[in-house]
Every structure is written in structure tokens, then in C-alpha cells.
Amino acid sequence: MTTTGEDHGTALRGPWWWDRRRSAVFDSSLAVVSALECAGEGIPFARAAGIPVAVGVVFGLSAGSVLLIRRRWPIAVVLVAIAITPAQMGFLMGIVGLYTLAAAELPRRIIASLAGMSLVGTLIVTFVRVRQGMDRGSLTLGDWFVPFASIATSLGLTAPPVLLGLYVGARRRLMESLRERADSLERELQLLAERAEERAEWARNEERTRIAREMHDVVAHRVSLMVVHAAALQAVARKDPEKAVRNAVLVGDMGRQALTELREMLGVLRSGEPQRQVAVPLVAVAAVASRVVEEEPGGEGPCLSELEELVGQSAAAGMVVDLSVEGDARSYAREVEQTAYRVVQEALTNVHKHAAGAKAHVRLAHRVSEIAMQVENEPPPEVASASSARLPSGGNGLVGMKERVLALGGVFVSGPTDAGGFRVSAVIPAS
Known part of the structure; x- marks a missing residue:
């Protein structure tokens, strides 16, 4: 089972102020070594005093054990180390305390002040001890050795731990900054992934x-005409055999066209690699499917030039259709012509479904920018309404037309007329 970074940090948290148990063990070991060092150095100090x-x-043990709190109170450790410097004890505590102080999150002026105090204290003590040694005759070097030894000793005990602590502290802050930035980036990536999934x-x-809209527009129109022709075929089969034959031919042609278009659509939706069970992305399928369902044998899809043929198909099915065109005909963008064609197609299909036998008026107006x-x-005649072919309706035709028109920034209005009929109107921008 995986754990988050917060749970991991909590699980490794050590006692008291330590973040980890390993840190507590390490500081305890340093405190023991420092206490033993100070205790050993306390023996000559006691004899001299x-x-x-x-x-x-006991004094050495007490002073050296202060190193145990170096992470929590580094200033106190450095002050104790400075205080016992005249007794010539606590060298390990002073070095570790200065390192911890420089690596801690403290103002630079405090670090500089305490480091300077430690440097001066060590310099004075070393100067006095070396001078006393030369006075006793244990050292026979020249007078130059006293300041040299004092400065070298004080710098050697102060500068390296301070510089190392400053470097480690800066590196630690950099790592924390990078870690926070990585966590922030991970959260942003997670949000982006969630938004991408949405x-x-x-x-x-x-x-x-x-x-679904494409299948409805392409297939439903032809199937509706097939049902209308089949109803007419049933009505005139005995009275007018020749007309029945023509209707049968039309039904067959439209059925083959509907099956071809439906087969192409289903073939696109089922395309892929069934052996590897790799699903085709729906966006890619839709792109190809849209191209398949919108392309006719001519390759350009339905356009306004085929509007007369569309009206002729409805007229062949027994509908009286009046087509009027205003303005100068011109070419539009492919999407505009396809949408206009589909609106007229679906509106005529609805007339076949819901107003069999009613006369339809189709008006097309070419304007400057739309x-x-x-x-x-x-209104359908009562006799025709009673003998309707009873075509099923899914209620999606008007919704599909409205979606198409609104997608191009147009206006779509539909509803019953005062005379009892039905009207579908749409205006589409020309560009």
C-alpha cells in the first residue's frame, strides 16, 4: 500500500523536536562524545583552578551534554561553547554548534555576531595560552608565533563550520524550494489531467x-419516404398497377441508398483492430463518420444545388411542394450549405411523418450576409391524416436542426402556425 508524503513524514517522526529517529540517535551520540570530551578536559581545569x-x-559532563539540544536551540549551544572557552574545553561542541547555527533558519546578523564572539574568544584564549607557554620556556619560537598561532587556531575552529553550515543551509533551502515547486507542479498537472478528462x-x-444527429438526418429521411411510398403502393396496387410498379422501384432505390449509408456509418464505427481489442478513439471515429455520412458519390456532400432533387423526392412520394428561391444564388461554405440542406430535408421529413397529404412551401432567400x-x-386533410402511414418519431429532429444552426451562429425558430400547420425557419450567416 502506498502512502503520501505527509503520511510518510508522520510515520518517520522522531521524539520531541526531532523529525526522524535517526537524527535523535545522531545528536545523542554527539552529545555523549562532547560530554566525555568536556569531562576529560575538566580534570586539568579543576587542578589548575x-x-x-x-x-x-561533573561540570564538563553538564556542559558537553548541551549539544543534545543543538537542533532546537543552536544559539544556546554556541553561547555555552563560548562561555567555557577560557576553560579550554568544548571544542567539539563549539564546532558543531557553529555549524548548526549557520545552517539554521536564523537572521544573518545573529549568525555573524555569535561567530564573531566565538572567533574573538578563541583568539584571546589561544593568545594567552601560547604566551604563557613561551614565558614558561616550553616554546622557544619567536614573538611572531603568538599572533600567528592565535589567528590560525581561531580561524580554523570558527570559519570552516560556519562556511559549511551556510552552504548546507542554502542547499537545504534550495531543495525545499524545489520540492515545493515539484509538489505545486504535480498538483497543477493533476488538475490539468482532471480538466483534460472532463x-x-x-x-x-x-x-x-x-x-446520432448525422444518422438521423441521413437515414430517417429516406426511410420516411420509403414508408410513405409503401403506403401509397398499398393503396394503388390494385387500381393502378403501373403506378404501383413505379412506387415499388422508388422504394427499392431508397432502401438501397439507406442501407448503403447505414452500412458505411456502421463500418466506420466498427473500424479498428478486433484481434488486439483496440478501441478507436471516438473523436477520430466522429471525424471519419462525419465525412462518410456527409459525402455523397460526388464527394462534396449535400449542397443547395441538390435542393430541387430533394423536393422532387418528396413530390414523388405524393406531397405537393412549392419551392421558391429569392435573391441571386451563390456558393457558400460547405458547412453552411450542408446545414441549410439538412434543415429543409428534416422539415420535409416531419411533414411526411406528422402531416401526410398537406401541402408544403419551401422558401430559400439569398441575402447579403446570410x-x-x-x-x-x-393543415393536413382529415382523410389523409386518418390514413397516415403512422411513421414513428423520436422527437430529435427539431433538436438536431436547432443544434446545427446554432453551431454556425444562426437563429432557429419552429412552431405551429395560426392556420393549423407548422413552420420551421432558420437564418445562417453566410461566412
């Missing part, structure tokens, strides 16, 4: 709706 040796050892889901839903179309049918 004329106090009992036990007191010097957009992908939205795109899939949109493409499903688009495919194209307008209107399909209006008169």
Missing part, C-alpha cells in the same frame, strides 16, 4: 450526439 576533580568532571468526456458526449430558409406546411 584548585577545585575538586569531581567538580570539574474535456475528453464532454467531447465524447458531443461526438455521440453528432453521430441565407434564410423556411419550410411551412398547411
Whole structure:
């Protein structure tokens, strides 16, 4: 089972102020070594000061154990180290304390002040001890050795731990900054992934709706005409055999066209590699499917030049259709012509479904910056309504037309007329 960074840090948290148990063990070990060092150095200090040796050892143990709190109170450790410098003890504590102080998140002026105090204290003590040694005759070097030894010793005990602490502290802050930046980037990537997934889901839903609309527009119109012709064929089969034969031929042609278009659509939706069970991305399917369902044998898809043929198919099915065109005909963008064609096609299909026998008026107007179309049918005769072919309706035709027109920035209006018919109007920008 995986754990988050927060859970991992909590699980490794050590006692008291330590972040990890390993740090507590390390500091305890340093404190023990420092206490032993100070205890050993307390013996000559006690003899020189004329106090009992036990007191010097206890003092050294107490002073050296202060190193245990170096992570929590580094200033206190450095101050104690400076205070016991005259006794010539606590060298390890002073070095580790200065390192911890420089690496801590403290103002630079505090670090500089305490480092300077430690440097001066070590310089003075070293100068005095070396001078005393030369006075006793244990050192026979020249007078130059006293300042040299004092400066070298004080710098050697102060500068390296301070510089190393500053470097480690800066590196630690850099790593923390990089870690925070990486966490922030990970959160941003997660948000982007969630948004991308939402957009992908939205795109899939949109493409499903688009495919359903394309199938409805392409197939439903021909199937509706087939049902109308089949009803007419049933009515005139005995009275007018020749007309029945013509209707049968039309039904066959339209059925073959509908099956071809439906087969092409299903072939695109099923395309892929079934052996490897790799699903075709829906966006790619929709792109190809849209191209398949919109392309006719001519390769350019339905356009306004085929509008008369569309009206002729409805007229052949027994509908009285009046087509009027206003303005100078011109070419439009492919999407505009396809949408205008589909609106008229679906409107005529609805007349076949819901107003069999009614006269329909199709008006097309070419304007300066837009194209307008209107399909209006008169009330159906009662006899024709009673003998309707009873075509099923899914209720998606008007929704699909409105979606197509609004997608191009147009206006779509539909509803019943005062005379009892139905009117579908749409205006689409020319560009």
C-alpha cells in the first residue's frame, strides 16, 4: 500500500523536536562524545583552578551534554561553547554548534555576531595560552608565533563550520524550494489531467450526439419516404398497377441508398483492430463518420444545388411542394450549405411523418450576409391524416436542426402556425 508524503513524514517522526529517529540517535551520540570530551578536559581545569576533580568532571559532563539540544536551540549551544572557552574545553561542541547555527533558519546578523564572539574568544584564549607557554620556556619560537598561532587556531575552529553550515543551509533551502515547486507542479498537472478528462468526456458526449444527429438526418429521411411510398403502393396496387410498379422501384432505390449509408456509418464505427481489442478513439471515429455520412458519390456532400432533387423526392412520394428561391444564388461554405440542406430535408421529413397529404412551401432567400430558409406546411386533410402511414418519431429532429444552426451562429425558430400547420425557419450567416 502506498502512502503520501505527509503520511510518510508522520510515520518517520522522531521524539520531541526531532523529525526522524535517526537524527535523535545522531545528536545523542554527539552529545555523549562532547560530554566525555568536556569531562576529560575538566580534570586539568579543576587542578589548575584548585577545585575538586569531581567538580570539574561533573561540570564538563553538564556542559558537553548541551549539544543534545543543538537542533532546537543552536544559539544556546554556541553561547555555552563560548562561555567555557577560557576553560579550554568544548571544542567539539563549539564546532558543531557553529555549524548548526549557520545552517539554521536564523537572521544573518545573529549568525555573524555569535561567530564573531566565538572567533574573538578563541583568539584571546589561544593568545594567552601560547604566551604563557613561551614565558614558561616550553616554546622557544619567536614573538611572531603568538599572533600567528592565535589567528590560525581561531580561524580554523570558527570559519570552516560556519562556511559549511551556510552552504548546507542554502542547499537545504534550495531543495525545499524545489520540492515545493515539484509538489505545486504535480498538483497543477493533476488538475490539468482532471480538466483534460472532463474535456475528453464532454467531447465524447458531443461526438455521440453528432453521430446520432448525422444518422438521423441521413437515414430517417429516406426511410420516411420509403414508408410513405409503401403506403401509397398499398393503396394503388390494385387500381393502378403501373403506378404501383413505379412506387415499388422508388422504394427499392431508397432502401438501397439507406442501407448503403447505414452500412458505411456502421463500418466506420466498427473500424479498428478486433484481434488486439483496440478501441478507436471516438473523436477520430466522429471525424471519419462525419465525412462518410456527409459525402455523397460526388464527394462534396449535400449542397443547395441538390435542393430541387430533394423536393422532387418528396413530390414523388405524393406531397405537393412549392419551392421558391429569392435573391441571386451563390456558393457558400460547405458547412453552411450542408446545414441549410439538412434543415429543409428534416422539415420535409416531419411533414411526411406528422402531416401526410398537406401541402408544403419551401422558401430559400439569398441575402447579403446570410441565407434564410423556411419550410411551412398547411393543415393536413382529415382523410389523409386518418390514413397516415403512422411513421414513428423520436422527437430529435427539431433538436438536431436547432443544434446545427446554432453551431454556425444562426437563429432557429419552429412552431405551429395560426392556420393549423407548422413552420420551421432558420437564418445562417453566410461566412
